[in-house]
Amino acid sequence: MKKSVYISVALVSIVLGIMLSTQFKIVKKSGVVTVQRAEELAAQLKELQSEKDALLKQINDLEAKINAYEDSASKNSVITQTLKNDVEKYKELAGLTDLQGPGVIVTINDSKQAVPPGQDPNLFLVHDEDLLRVVNELRAAGAEAISLNDQRLIATSEIRCVGPTVNVNSVRFSAPYVIKAIGDPDTLEAALKLKGGVVDTLATWGIEVNIKKSDNILIKKYDGVIKFRYAKPLVEGENK
Amino acid sequence: MAYIIIVSLLIGIVIGFILPINIPSTYVSYLSVAILAALDSVFGGIRASLEEKFDNLIFITGFFGNAILAGGLAYIGDVLGVPIYLAAIFVFGSRLFVNFAYIRRYLIDKMRKR
Numbered sequence: 033m034k035k036s037v038y039i040s041v042a043l044v045s046i047v048l049g050i051m052l053s054t055q056f057k058i059v060k061k062s063g064v065v066t067v068q069r070a071e072e073l074a075a076q077l078k079e080l081q082s083e084k085d086a087l088l089k090q091i092n093d094l095e096a097k098i099n100a101y102e103d104s105a106s107k108n109s110v111i112t113q114t115l116k117n118d119v120e121k122y123k124e125l126a127g128l129t130d131l132q133g134p135g136v137i138v139t140i141n142d143s144k145q146a147v148p149p150g151q152d153p154n155l156f157l158v159h160d161e162d163l164l165r166v167v168n169e170l171r172a173a174g175a176e177a178i179s180l181n182d183q184r185l186i187a188t189s190e191i192r193c194v195g196p197t198v199n200v201n202s203v204r205f206s207a208p209y210v211i212k213a214i215g216d217p218d219t220l221e222a223a224l225k226l227k228g229g230v231v232d233t234l235a236t237w238g239i240e241v242n243i244k245k246s247d248n249i250l251i252k253k254y255d256g257v258i259k260f261r262y263a264k265p266l267v268e269g270e271n272k
Numbered sequence: 273m274a275y276i277i278i279v280s281l282l283i284g285i286v287i288g289f290i291l292p293i294n295i296p297s298t299y300v301s302y303l304s305v306a307i308l309a310a311l312d313s314v315f316g317g318i319r320a321s322l323e324e325k326f327d328n329l330i331f332i333t334g335f336f337g338n339a340i341l342a343g344g345l346a347y348i349g350d351v352l353g354v355p356i357y358l359a360a361i362f363v364f365g366s367r368l369f370v371n372f373a374y375i376r377r378y379l380i381d382k383m384r385k386r
Binding site for chain 2: 041
């Protein structure tokens with residue numbers, strides 16, 4: 033055979049080799065999540081969750097310690113006594129204490145109606161907006177403390193859809209959602225059951241809203257950490 | 273002949289790994305179709321050389337032409353929403369097997385004659 037034939041065959045083979053290895057590299061890089069990797073991540077998640085639980089417990093212990101110190105300090109003088117009372121008051125306002133009192137317990141669950149063909153099945157599920165409307169209505173009616181699935185709603189709390197679940201204070205929940213609110217039970221119930229109000233609208237889609245009045249509701253405190261990284265208080269007279 | 277193919281194929285693979293060639297992942301499907309076409313051309317060339325009908329020009333043009341045409345058709349198919357790359361995969365894939373079958377028969381015949 034002629035020499036040129038060998039050269040062309042070699043050239044073609046080199047080009048083919050380059051193409052093959054390039055393709056191989058890309059396919060390998062394009063990040064198909066292997067089962068092994070998924071398992072690894074799951075294990076990591078579990079570990080971090082247990083770590084988080086341990087840290088939460090630590091927070092609770094430390095808080096109990098602070099309370100003990102405050103108690104012992106307040107016994108010493110009137111000033112520390114008043115200071116402690118002030119602290120208690122602001123803690124209550126900030127949602128850092130367990131509270132109890134009369135109020136309502138609102139249970140909201142996904143619709144159990146069969147979705148008619150052609151209808152958007154999303155309309156029959158509870159969304160963050162529905163929960164926000166209920167919470168908003170409760171606040172407007174004078175609720176003093178509100179919790180969603182035992183997560184206290186404070187000034188920085190979010191209620192947000194994450195896939196099929198709802199995040200509150202960065203904790204994930206799925207239906208049913210239990211909203212507890214302390215306030216005048218009759219006013220709160222009336223506000224929710226207003227004609228054309230929240231419950232009325234949700235009932236159209238068959239979403240179950242169950243309102244229960246109670247004389248004694250316990251609302252747990254916010255168990256996260258409140259820390260401002262960017263916001264700083266404005267000193268009077270230093271207005272820029 | 274076979275030695276040349278294997279050695280230069282290995283050289284090409286090594287070059288491909290060393291060179292930082294990067295193709296966006298959206299174009300991977302076109303490259304894979306082009307690779308299939310190129311593989312088909314190589315097998316066709318081997319078969320032709322065994323039948324002693326090997327033509328250098330046809331081999332070279334077939335290799336590059338088929339690869340470019342397959343990749344281009346796959347791209348046009350994607351733009352138009354017609355999965356033309358299926359046609360390329362089907363044609364080149366089946367030809368690959370046909371060519372391989374010829375090569376296999378030829379080699380077996382050769383062995384039997386000995």
